[in-house]
Amino acid sequence: MAYILELFQFRVARNNAAASHKGTIKEKIERFASRHALAKYVFAFVGIPVLILAALFICLAVITLPMALLLGWV
Structure with a gap:
């Protein structure tokens, strides 16, 4: 279990370090769409x-709810 947690923390740290150069939201959407x-x-x-x-x-x-309230349907 400790190994899995350590591996997860390493991957999170690696992703956070690499995320700074990945571009704007538009570029991320375009990259996602192409993949x-x-x-x-x-x-x-x-x-x-x-x-x-x-x-x-x-x-x-x-439309319907105000009309129903006005006409006493409810």
Whole structure:
């Protein structure tokens, strides 16, 4: 167990030392996109339904709920 902890601490220290030259957030995103070509499809497959559900909830909360309160549906 001590060996695993020591190895983990070494890797964290090495990553922190190497992180200073890795560039801006935009460069990191571009590097990630080039390494993981299919990730954009996964993000779209998961993200678009989440955005649709968020829009649906917002429309429901902004339009339907006040109308229901005014008309006494609730």
